[in-house]
Amino acid sequence: MTQLAAADTVASTRGAVTIDVAGLAKRFGDTRAVDGVTFEVRPGEVFAFLGPNGAGKSTTINMLCTLTRPTGGFARIDGYDVLTQPDEVRARIGLVFQEQTLDDQLTAEENLRFHAVLYGVARAERRARIERVLELVKLSARAKDLVSTFSGGMARRLEIARGMLHTPAVLFLDEPTIGLDPQTRALMWDDVATMRREEGVTVFLTTHYMDEAEIADRIAIIDHGRIVALDSPEALKAVIGADTVDLHTDDDDRALGRLRDAGYRAERVGEGVRIFTADGEGQVPRLLETVAGGVSSVHVHRPTLEDVFLHYTGREIRENDGEPTSSGWMRARRAARR
Amino acid sequence: MRTLPAPAARVAERPRWHELRTVLMVWERELIRFERNRTRIVTSLSQPLLFLFVLGYGMSTLVGSTAGFDFKKFLFPGIVAMSVVSTAIFSAISIVWDREFGFLREMLVAPASRASLVTGKTLGGATVAALQGTIMLALAPLIGVHLTVALVFEVIGLELVMAIALTSFGVFVASRINRIEGFQVVMQLVLFPMLFLSGALFPLSGLPTWLTVLTRLNPLTYAVAPLRQVVFAVQNVPPLAAARFSATVTLFGYVLPVWLELVMVAAFALIFFVLAIQGFSRRD
Ligand SMILES: Nc1ncnc2c1ncn2[C@@H]1O[C@H](COP(=O)(O)OP(=O)(O)OP(=O)(O)O)[C@@H](O)[C@H]1O
Ligand SMILES: [Mg+2]
Numbered sequence A: 001m002t003q004l005a006a007a008d009t010v011a012s013t014r015g016a017v018t019i020d021v022a023g024l025a026k027r028f029g030d031t032r033a034v035d036g037v038t039f040e041v042r043p044g045e046v047f048a049f050l051g052p053n054g055a056g057k058s059t060t061i062n063m064l065c066t067l068t069r070p071t072g073g074f075a076r077i078d079g080y081d082v083l084t085q086p087d088e089v090r091a092r093i094g095l096v097f098q099e100q101t102l103d104d105q106l107t108a109e110e111n112l113r114f115h116a117v118l119y120g121v122a123r124a125e126r127r128a129r130i131e132r133v134l135e136l137v138k139l140s141a142r143a144k145d146l147v148s149t150f151s152g153g154m155a156r157r158l159e160i161a162r163g164m165l166h167t168p169a170v171l172f173l174d175e176p177t178i179g180l181d182p183q184t185r186a187l188m189w190d191d192v193a194t195m196r197r198e199e200g201v202t203v204f205l206t207t208h209y210m211d212e213a214e215i216a217d218r219i220a221i222i223d224h225g226r227i228v229a230l231d232s233p234e235a236l237k238a239v240i241g242a243d244t245v246d247l248h249t250d251d252d253d254r255a256l257g258r259l260r261d262a263g264y265r266a267e268r269v270g271e272g273v274r275i276f277t278a279d280g281e282g283q284v285p286r287l288l289e290t291v292a293g294g295v296s297s298v299h300v301h302r303p304t305l306e307d308v309f310l311h312y313t314g315r316e317i318r319e320n321d322g323e324p325t326s327s328g329w330m331r332a333r334r335a336a337r338r
Numbered sequence B: 001m002r003t004l005p006a007p008a009a010r011v012a013e014r015p016r017w018h019e020l021r022t023v024l025m026v027w028e029r030e031l032i033r034f035e036r037n038r039t040r041i042v043t044s045l046s047q048p049l050l051f052l053f054v055l056g057y058g059m060s061t062l063v064g065s066t067a068g069f070d071f072k073k074f075l076f077p078g079i080v081a082m083s084v085v086s087t088a089i090f091s092a093i094s095i096v097w098d099r100e101f102g103f104l105r106e107m108l109v110a111p112a113s114r115a116s117l118v119t120g121k122t123l124g125g126a127t128v129a130a131l132q133g134t135i136m137l138a139l140a141p142l143i144g145v146h147l148t149v150a151l152v153f154e155v156i157g158l159e160l161v162m163a164i165a166l167t168s169f170g171v172f173v174a175s176r177i178n179r180i181e182g183f184q185v186v187m188q189l190v191l192f193p194m195l196f197l198s199g200a201l202f203p204l205s206g207l208p209t210w211l212t213v214l215t216r217l218n219p220l221t222y223a224v225a226p227l228r229q230v231v232f233a234v235q236n237v238p239p240l241a242a243a244r245f246s247a248t249v250t251l252f253g254y255v256l257p258v259w260l261e262l263v264m265v266a267a268f269a270l271i272f273f274v275l276a277i278q279g280f281s282r283r284d
Helices: A002-016 A057-064 A086-091 A108-118 A123-136 A152-164 A182-199 A233-240 A252-261 A280-291 A305-313 A327-337 B018-036 B038-063 B071-100 B103-108 B114-143 B149-176 B180-196 B209-217 B221-233 B239-244 B258-281
Strands: A019-028 A031-041 A046-050 A072-077 A093-096 A170-174 A202-207 A218-223 A226-231 A243-249 A265-268 A273-277 A295-301
Touching: A019 A057, A031 A057, A031 A072, A031 A218, A031 A226, A046 A057, A057 A072, A057 A170, A057 A202, A086 A093, A093 A152, A108 A123, A108 A152, A108 B018, A123 A152, A123 A182, A152 A170, A152 A182, A170 A182, A182 A202, A218 A233, A218 A305, A226 A233, A226 A305, A233 A305, A243 A252, A243 A280, A252 A265, A252 A273, A252 A280, A273 A280, A280 A295, B018 B038, B018 B071, B018 B114, B038 B071, B038 B114, B071 B103, B071 B114, B071 B149, B071 B180, B071 B221, B103 B114, B114 B149, B114 B258, B149 B221, B149 B258, B221 B258
Parallel strands: A046 A202, A046 A218, A093 A170, A170 A202
Antiparallel strands: A019 A031, A019 A072, A218 A226, A243 A273, A243 A295, A265 A273
16 A cells, blocks of 8 residues: 555656756866756746857757766656666657758658657558658658758758657757748747647757747756756746836926826936836836826836846856857758758 | 656557667668769769779780780779778768768667667668679670679679678778768778778789788788689689789688688678777767
8 A cells, every 4th residue: 555655656756747857967078068957847848948158058958868978967857867768768859959960862751761760660650650740840742852952941840840750758959940040930939839739748948049938838047057047937037026117208207206106116217217017018007197198108128038147147148149159050050051 | 776667658669670670771771872872873983993994904005914814804803892892981981971960860869779770871881882883793794704693693792791891890980980071081091001902903912021911911802802703713714814813812821712701801890890889889
């Protein structure tokens, strides 16, 4: 009886955590690429690693997918240890790397078939599964075309389809939108959302684009190999504090007086009045009422992840023109141009 | 320690023969790429053709023929071997490209053993190399080399052994090379010397001592010789010519039989096959 209960507890804990990481670390010589990170990802969650170049995002993914050996801590995927049970882990993860990893001398279908065989998708299910993932990323019409004829965006989407082919528990996406134009990026995130909805997969992604991190249920901000903050986008922004509403009026002093009388926290800023309040947008009608005329413009600013990032790291995320400078990026471009 | 129960069966059990299927799939990819890349087939034929006709005719006038048997006929099996060897090395080295363009990661992160991946790659490269060598046989009538059905099968068999050995070697080298630039170095420092010192292009008898030593240390020597021996076996080689254009290798005054040469090549293949698997099993 106690035995059973214990087993149940273990089973349910396992069910509650898809990625379980504690104290995970990787050193390259003197470089602490990843310096002891701890987090959990729940089933069906979209979890984002947000960090600047060289923060250790790719290194963490490489450890989670068994390509790099950790120098400290542990990581379990769906209950399997990346160090001692790499094959079990590999069978349960789908990967989209920072650089393209398709064989462009093969057709889309051949690339998928290769993957299906290596991942042990049963022969009877192979065809149906290939057709399904191609459909999910809307590439069915290009199944027989060589990947060398694909655009960068199409190749990326094919990689997502391939990552999902063997129904993994977790889909890892390492900076998946690098080198893609905004429109293609949006399409790609649609694909990811589809996969999550239709296949119930857990998603772990890394990015240094704020707007992309925003789609995640929870975000870990990583800097110099350490997690400096981890929470939902809303909660992270709440840390920064209230929304701000800037009003430009005919008579700022009068407006300020009325707002303060009404109990608002407000102050003069340059040519205008700034009000600090929760739910800035919702407050606009009441603010206008309070000021009672003479308002020439209203500007509501919600705290952004950019503010959050600045708050925790003391710098802007994109110090060097926003594109990753690592070899990964060069490689992705080279592969794309090939 | 208690073992944890298996998680909900999202992932089906891996099917039977998973590793075998992996080998076949990796092998098939090599063939698809070979078949699709016709320019490569033509370019890799051009070099042996150049050797056969330019060197063959050029040297024939110099060397002359001995009792009606000329240098071109001697050269022919060597050129076939040469084309097998260079195709095998090129196929194996394509792993370096796979690494550069990311596809190697796709393979290495799959839940399949490294041994299966290396086996598939080696067999694929070897098949392609043997095919390429067999295409060369079409030139035999032009040179006046006589072919029989049995000979063709013997040649294909020997080509496969040779190709497996050289592809294993190439895969091993590729496992240690991280950059495309390294490939050039290997070609210059390993492949060309091996080809030139193998007896593919000149008889191995009556050489200066230093050259004799170098050729006997070269494993390729023992792969080229059997091919020439089986080809010569069905030609009409007058005794005088046989002495001049010797097909056999002597080691310490002992003429090596074909089977012993094959054992040596097989041992070479096995060593590098194991080293290649080890090379790809490293994880940093
Ligand atoms: N194989 C390696 N050998 C030595 N140092 C490495 C290696 N791989 C990564 N590093 C170093 O580890 C640190 C983290 O690199 P990583 O690639 O994980 O960063 P990232 O967050 O993915 O950056 P990016 O946004 O540029 O892709 C960097 O300082 C990098 O130089
Ligand atoms: Mg990276």
